[in-house]
Structure formats: structure tokens, C-alpha cells
Amino acid sequence: MVVVPVTPTELPRTLGALRESGHELRGVKHEIRDNLLAALREGRDPWPGIVGFSDTVVPQLERALIAGHDVVLLGERGQGKTRLLRSLGNLLDEWAPVIEGSEIGEHPYEPITPASRRRADELGGALPVGWVHRSERYTEKLATPDTAVADLIGDVDPVKVAEGRSLGDPETIHFGLVPRAHRGIVAINELPDLAERIQVALLNVMEERDIQVRGYTLRLPLDVLLVASANPEDYTNRGRIITPLKDRFGAEVRTHYPLELAPEVALVQQEADLAAEVPRHLIEVVARFTRHLRESSAIDQGSGVSARFAVAAAETVAAAALRRAAITGEERAFARPVDLESVPSVLRGKLEFASGEEGREDEVLEHLLRRATADTARFALRGVDLDDLVEKVGTHPVRTGERIPAKDVVAGLPKVAALTEIAAKLGASGTEDPGPMASAAELALEYLFLTRKLAKDSSDDGDTVSYG
Secondary structure, eight states: OOOOOOOOTTSOOBHHHHHHTTOOOOOHHHHHHHHHHHHHHHTOOSSTTOOSOTTTHHHHHHHHHHTTOOEEEEOOTTSSHHHHHHGGGGGSOSEEEEETTOTTOOBTTBOOSHHHHHHHHHHGGGOBEEEEEGGGGEEEEEOOTTOOHHHHTEEEOHHHHHTTOOTTOGGGEEEOHHHHTTTEEEEEETGGGSOHHHHHHHHHHHTTOOEEETTEEEOOOOOEEEEEEEOHHIIIIIOOOOHHHHHHOSEEEEOOSOSSHHHHHHHHHHHOOOSSBOOHHHHHHHHHHHHHHHHOTTBOTTTOOOHHHHHHHHHHHHHHHHHHHHHHTOSSOBOOGGGGGHHHHHHGGGOOBOTTOTTOHHHHHHHHHHHHHHHHHHHHTTTOOOHHHHHHHHHSOEEEETTSOHHHHHHTSOOOHHHHHHHHHTTOOSOSOHHHHHHHHHHHHHHHHHTTSSEEEEOTTSEEEEEO
């Protein structure tokens, strides 16, 4: 829920006072362009919370906004399209004046409905002025097949007709979402899901800036920025953007999943609501696992592997750690590699597998998770000589697992210099809490197993014994 700030008391409250304040009327696209350019000149980030798009998507979007174009974002699910659209509201002025009581937020300098024009003529400089916050000037609609023209544009209000107005009176119209967003931003998510006849209703809004309701045209010089999102698969299969509407969008910007590991990790750290502490090396395993899935021929890449998958995977690891801590009686829940085992089974349903992979789903996921674990350990522990650890574990097996508390894992570790280096590399130094050390040691032991330098046996109760 968006909390709207209290309107500052010093803002002008009548048309006359507004004119005396020196306020100037700007169109919404002009307003966005000015504020975007000001942020760029001052070195401020206009896109807080947007990760991985700084060198690709954001420059394209900024050019489109500076050009004053309506924009459609095209990309697979979970690429941050909605987050990017919602951030456009930050480019609006914090407060904007409206005619007090106006149904569609008209500017006091330019009333556009018959009722507001009549009030302006009658009251002159005493026309009351209200103020709307930028958060109230962003309107979002999820396109669904049952969306009607009345939802977006408007319809005749039978109550107003019953009050005595004639059907031809423009004041009988109940305005839809787009006119009500006058002097703001309208975002339509999954635009191809709109029925084609509904898309046709947007043509006049985008080009002629008027609306047509029930057989008569009401000329309203609407001032809106129309932005939309679409999934490429839906674009071509389930639905499409009709050609005339597509032509009216000035820019089409392609989004993508994070191109590098670091933005993927940053995205998970920013978005995940973790019930327990998850160290960075396990976040990296989750991020690499997600990236391996996006490259796998066993996964249907047409539907994509959403960034929400990585976020949900990190949250699952944290939940597994919290559950384990409750079982073992540990005071602090700190995630360990053993908690990664819950990810494939819990999140398998979020993936679409390619045809021909029936029955191999678990095998594919477990293989890619092992790859991600090995890749993360190889990178994190590069330069560490693990030979002494291999030799010691060969004669003194180490027991780990879901039911083994971190203190018992640490107590069972051999005394070798390599473990000090491992702790330093994985951020487990300088704390008396055994959780970080147990997590770091488990990653090293799992890496040695995956590279066939150690063997391990798993018991029915979930314990694992690593040995030479």
C-alpha cells in the first residue's frame, strides 16, 4: 500500500495564488524529460532499485523518454519490466496542482471537461486548487481477457442519466482508467492479453488524444504517457499487439536477465526476504544455478527462468536453515550448503521443461545445482591448498547434515591451516558463532567430493559422512 505524504500547507490553494507563485504548466512528457535530464546532470540515479540494466536497457529507455515517446517494454517473465515501469513515477514532480473536485485531475490553467470549464468561468481566480502527489499520478492495469472498453476509456453512467441528464450530455460519462490518469502515467502490463477490439479503443487516446464512448466523441486533450509491457512468447502466440497500436508506440525496449553474476547476486540480495542469514557464497550458488538453468537445453527457454526463481530459491535456503536450527536447537539460524538440497524439490514447479525431458526433471536440477556449487567453491577458494584437508579427512571422517548442529560440525573438523584460509575467504573469521565456519567447511568438503578428491555416504536420517 502506497502511503501518500501530507500535502504541504504552503502550496497555493486558488488559481489566482497559483498564478502569483509563478507556477508554469508543463505536459507530463515534458515534465518527465526535464526531471530526468536534471537527475543525469546532477549525477543522481533516476532508477533506484533497478539492477543489471545500467548499460543496456536504461540508456534506451532514457532516450525514449527524452524524445517524448510512449514505450513498450518487451521481455520474458521476471526481467523486472513492472519494476522499471513503476520507477517512472519517480520522474514526475513531487506535487502537481489540480482543479479541486475535478474527476480527472485537470490542471487549473487548462480545464478540459465541460464542468470544469464552467467552474473556471464562474469563479475566475477563486477557482479552488488541490494538489496530488507523484505516487497518485501513476496508474497500472494488468491486461486480462475480460478487460472492457469501459474499464480503460469509460461508459455512460446510468445514475447520472437517471438524475435527468440526456444521453448526449458529456457529463453522463463515467471516465475509465486512461482519462482518470490525465497528466500522469498509464502502465498496461501484458498488453497482448487485451482483446484486439479493446486495443482499438486505445488508438484515439494515443494519437488524437480524444475518447469515444457509446457512439459520440468527447474531445479531451488528454495528457498521458502510455507505457506497456509484453512477453515475446505472448506477443507472437497467445496474443499480439495489433499493428496500428504497435505503430503508435514511439519506442520498443527489450529487457533481459542479468548478463553477469554480480547483478544476479545483487538482485537476489535486494529482493529476497530471508528468514535466516544466508552467506554470500550460498547466494552465489543460487545465482549460478539460475544462470545454468537459463542455458540448459533441458529447460524451455521460451518461457524463461524468472529472476523470481532465484529470489524464491534464496528464501527457500533461508527457510531450510531456520527449520534446521529449530530441529537442532541452535540459537542462530545460519544457512549451510546442506540447505541447498531443498531448492530443486520446492521450486521444480516454477520451471517449464523441454519436451522429451519427462522423468529426468530431478536429475537435471540436481546436476545443475552440483555444477553451481562446484563453480562457486572453485572461484571462492582459488589459491587455497586443500591437500592437507583431503589427507586429514581421509583418516578422520567429518560428519555433517541437516541434523548435525554447527558446533558439532566445527568440533569434528581436523586442525589444518587450510581451514583458516577457507574461513578467511568465505567470511567466517572473527566470530565465535560456529555457523559461518560450519557453512564454509561444508562448502569446501562438498567441493572436494564433487571434484572426486573425497567420498561421502549419506544415511537415511540425512547425515553425511565425508571421508577419503
